[in-house]
Amino acid sequence: MVRGSVKHLPQTTEIALDGEIHVVTLKWSDRRKTIQISINQEQQIIVHAPSQIKIAEIEDLLKKRTAWLLKNLQKVAESSVKRFVPQWVDGEKHFYLGEQYPLKLEYGDRLYFDLENSVFRVCILEFGDRHQIQFLMRRWYQRQAKTLFRERLDYWTEKTKPILELEQKNIPLRIRAMKTRWGSCSSLGRINLNLQLIQMPMSCLDYVIVHELCHFREMNHSKRFWSLVTQCMSDWQERRASLKQTAMATWLQ
Template structure:
């Protein structure tokens, strides 16, 4: 195993990890001030990122990468295996789309008299539209998922707050599409949740909300953060693994 550093690139410095016969590119990004730990992320699209404090030396970042080298390699293998079976959606009748962990058959209905929109009826997602254009079907579905996400996330946030005894008042919440995160918590305690998360099982929604609520008490991924997470959701690691496994099927 060896690690190399490239010259600084406009979008961030690149590290190169050689593990076995593979050379893995890792992009170094800056973490928020006051957070000392290097966070390594492997995304479903096989991007690898190392989020490190600006003041951290390259050697310190490389040490963190070396320590997680086996895990990085295994995550990449897992995501590549999953992506082999992911078929890009065409937004036509007969496709399968997720909502709260269940698959629903898509039915596109062309109509000039009924209002355009999406309805969930008897296990089917029915999209009524003026003309059968895939881009328009995708747009209507995205709007429907966002509306459902706002409703579902609001209800589950209220339920999870009963367990988050360290939160004194209901935090503000918004729904916003993100490419690399299911959720985030700002330093001021505002939660942002990805609308694609509403496609996952309810326990996965609860996990992400609890994760972000834990950040109100511990804003970094410290030992205290994981201890708190384990107290409110002892089985969180298994739920996280399930959500990770579904990511490539849930996000377009």
């Protein structure tokens, strides 16, 4: 690799962690002699490196530090959100799209779960079977997310088209439980969204979607990237702040 001035060196690279592609921001310096890896409060991986270091050396070091990266991404995630550990008892409140609804437990010969009249009504076979309640609620969340996330992704893909000029339609979407990220996108054109967003206000879900769509134009968190986010969603900072303050259910991870 031929070395050029700092501004002409790569600004990002990628690393796969726990099945997810993470964009790594690279900050070069002619004066620096060692490589420093850090994770900020936005759960962004940042590498400060000497300008004479080859990109392959940085990527090798990141792979060797996989365990450290996963551990500290989790720490940052846990420090920035409230945690909720359900007891699965009658009357306990759970989130759906930013609102809380109480559980109404019933027992019978069929499994049932739905949101009816602002109440999570659940019917299980055996008294006190918490695993069954959890299974039914998780499956319900997944069904709601499959429809809603697709609708919102299609909506924002079309709405941001004049700004992002994305030619791709029906962007592939994957919904999964992620421990450290609300969303991600791959160089193959797919967007991944955290299932837990189904518990968050719609404004937070929309922010994550716009954030990931902007990454298709800028695979980093540069000034150019945040400028695109601002053009697409002027109040993104308020939405992001709300996302950080919303309770997260660890059982969905």
